[in-house]
Amino acid sequence: MGKAIRDVYGDALVKFGKDNKNVVVLDADLSGSTKSAVFGKACPERFFNVGIAEANMTAMAGGLASVGKIPFVNTFASFLATIGLLSARALGSYSKLPIKMVGAYGGMSDAYDGPSHHALEDIAVMRSLPNFKVFVPCDATETEWVVKNAIEDASPMYLRLSRDVFPDIYSENDVFEEGKGKIVREGKDATVIACGLMVGHALKAAEELTKEGIEIRVVDMFCIKPLDKELVVRCAKETGAIISAEEHSIIGGLGGAVAEALCAAGAQVPMGFVGTNDTHGECGPYAKLQEKYGFDPAAVVRKVKETVAAK
Amino acid sequence: MNLPMEKKAQLQQLCKQFRIDVIETLHQRQTGHPGGSLSVCEILTTLYFTQMNVDPANPAKADRDRLVLCKGHAAPMLYRVLAEKGFFPVEEMKTLRCFESRLQGHPCSLETPGVDASTGPLGIGLSAALGMALGLKLDNSDARVYAILGDGEINEGTVWEACMSAVKFKADNLCAVLDWNGVQLDGTAEEIMPMGDIRAKFEAFGWHCIECDGHDVDALYSAFEEAKTVKGLPTIVLAHTIKGKGVSFMEGKNGWHGKAIDDESYAKAMEELGGAK
Structure with a gap:
């Protein structure tokens, strides 16, 4: 807990x-x-x-x-x-x-x-x-x-x-370094690069996707700037698809940073963006908001499938 | 408390020279703000030459006094005063607003020796000065912090937020100065945003207020001396000034807030300032 x-x-x-x-x-x-x-x-x-x-x-x-x-x-x-x-x-x-x-x-x-x-x-x-x-x-x-x-x-x-x-992702023995993302789950079919709330959600999504035969790598990109560009490019090369996931607009946040890094390195692969889609929200239960505005585990599952299909 | 006669004469001579040099530079560069630079001349000169503990050989000295030129557009006069103190060569004034110069259009604490805070956006300087004052108090430093506000700048709501906080946190090492020249960019302060009874406003916020002639170095000196004796409260020196002071056709004219000085106006200004070659 x-x-x-x-x-x-x-x-x-x-x-x-x-x-x-x-x-x-x-x-x-x-x-x-x-x-x-x-x-x-x-x-x-x-x-x-x-x-x-x-x-x-x-x-x-x-x-x-x-x-x-x-x-x-x-x-x-x-x-x-x-x-x-x-x-x-x-x-x-x-x-x-x-x-x-x-x-x-x-x-x-x-x-x-x-x-x-x-x-x-x-x-x-x-x-x-x-x-x-x-x-x-x-x-x-x-x-x-x-x-x-x-x-x-x-x-x-x-x-x-x-x-x-x-939810707890790490134990007290884990070490962190500025500008270094952390791979919290391995997978070969796509990489979900997430931050904050969405790291836990991506891990939940991974369990669902496994049932359908899709194995995703999950990266905790807790340091958005400076971004771990090397890891982003490596994930693109190794898994062939990238999905960013953030509790934020899909404009200009983590997804934007990842896309900039991929394009600048000439490492473009199919990419999906999980986050709010250029909209404000409303009041209500947090879980309902996540579902409606597209940043719950199910939204990650949908976007991964869509992106993997585009490979 | 008055200045010794000799010191007073020295300050007046410096102010005369600074006005000439700033107009010279602004004419050369054809960019920059003459009006507010001329109005703040005696305020900056009196502070740097009678009050402030600063060391050009060690600009980052921890226990130095600080000055935040909240009205950052008066940078040319600040630079001229800092150059006279020895923070950089007077000749460097020629590079004001030039490409790759240390003398940016508005003060930059990273670039320019002697500049304590980057300013330009109006309204945040007093808050920054307050932060400095409180930080110095935590270190048990005797250093004082001066914040020079424009009277147009006090239209900004943040200034009044800082006023509340300075009283709450008993920042008696903070001394603000209002360069009260009555004119802002678009017109007179009365036309653009009448502020009512400014002294009563600061007093209502709980500040110790001292009103004086902002072009009289004696009056400014005694105001700053008095401010040092006030305990438990921040002080503001409400300095009555004239925008464009010293150049008759610039005085009180908003048109000279940030206008390039043409050759004819330059010649006339130099004659009036006693700087004609």
């Missing part, structure tokens, strides 16, 4: 940030939801709740970073990649300051709050910023590593998290 990613995040901030005096944490009146409040309780002198003022929060983080701090900026992904974008660009990206933008409630994980609170464009937006690195972890262990890595690596970063419980 997995853990709610937001809870893992709050605990990881304390675990890795408590004894590092340069770690500071900011929130915009959502700390109870993002779980940054856990750090606020442990280290109140290094926690800044700025009220409902996301633009100010992100620019403050730029100032904190410029005097040697490692600021974690917290709010919902939908607000961070919009209101926070100006400072992320001017102070993080352009000035290469180590602002850590943490988008809580990625995708449709804040299901019942509806489209205003869903984030389906954030990966595309944040990965377009020069110097920014982008991470989308798929389980508790990986989320912990992503937080630890954000403290150790002095780059501006976007960490895209979730409100929801993700």
Whole structure:
């Protein structure tokens, strides 16, 4: 059984940030939801709740970073990649300051709050910023590593998290490396390159596909930027078909990054994109939303079959 | 508290030279912002030559004072002042806005020695300065942070978000300065977006306010000295200035916000500034 990613995040901030005096944490009146409040309780002198003022929060983080701090900026992904974008660009990206933008409630994980609170464009937006690195972890262990890595690596970063419980994929002995995707299942007929929620879904889809004689490789591409281009090309060559899977629009996110890598290397193979299809969502049960908007395990199964048939 | 006579004369002489040099550069380059550069001249000069603890030999010194030119379009005057301090050669002013120059159109902290924050997009500089101030406090540093705002810039809502936060977090090492010249790009501040009683607004947010003549180096000096004595609150120096100060036909004219200086206007400006060759 997995853990709610937001809870893992709050605990990881304390675990890795408590004894590092340069770690500071900011929130915009959502700390109870993002779980940054856990750090606020442990280290109140290094926690800044700025009220409902996301633009100010992100620019403050730029100032904190410029005097040697490692600021974690917290709010919902939908607000961070919009209101926070100006400072992320001017102070993080352009000035290469180590602002850590943490988008809580990625995708449709804040299901019942509806489209205003869903984030389906954030990966595309944040990965377009020069110097920014982008991470989308798929389980508790990986989320912990992503937080630890954000403290150790002095780059501006976007960490895209979730409100929801993700099943455990890794054990504590697994190691992670920036820019290196992880093969979590082997298969010869196609490769599903997934991130976040979709890694677990791809593994479920793999079980279904096995019954129909299709064996898929599943790659956890938790580091979307810098992308593991070498692995992407290798998967294309070895399995002959690529399917990207993300809880995000199919425009400009992981799928876009993978397609860019394939084309740039001249390694085009049949490719399918799993994600939302240029649309906003609605409110409702998370599972229903995944089904209707095309990012549940069944959607992966459909897209794999379609893509394999095109080989 | 007044400046010693000798220091005052030195600052006035520097300001005279800086105005001449900035107009010279802007005429040469045929791009850049004259109006706001001329209005902020005494503010920057007084800060860098009487207040700020900075070391051109060690621009990244951890305990230095910081200055955020929130109104980044006044970069030419900032660059001229930094050059005089010794951060880079005065001759480098010639490369302003040139291809592959360190002197970008708006300040860039990565490229230019002495520039503490990249600015240009208006509205985020005060927040960035506040972040610096709070970070320095966490390190128990005595360093101060100055943030120079334009009065058009305070149309931006983020400025007021920063005002709330600076009071909540007791940023008494933060001193903002309003370059209150009453003119923005499209017209006068009154025409474009009347801000009402600006002093009352800052006071209502809980800031310590000091009002002064922003072209009087004595008045600015005493304002900055007073700001250092204020504890538990951020201070803003509301500096009354004139956009285009020193060049009669540019004064108070929004048309000179960012206009290239033609040869005739250049000759007239140089004559008025005492820089005619």
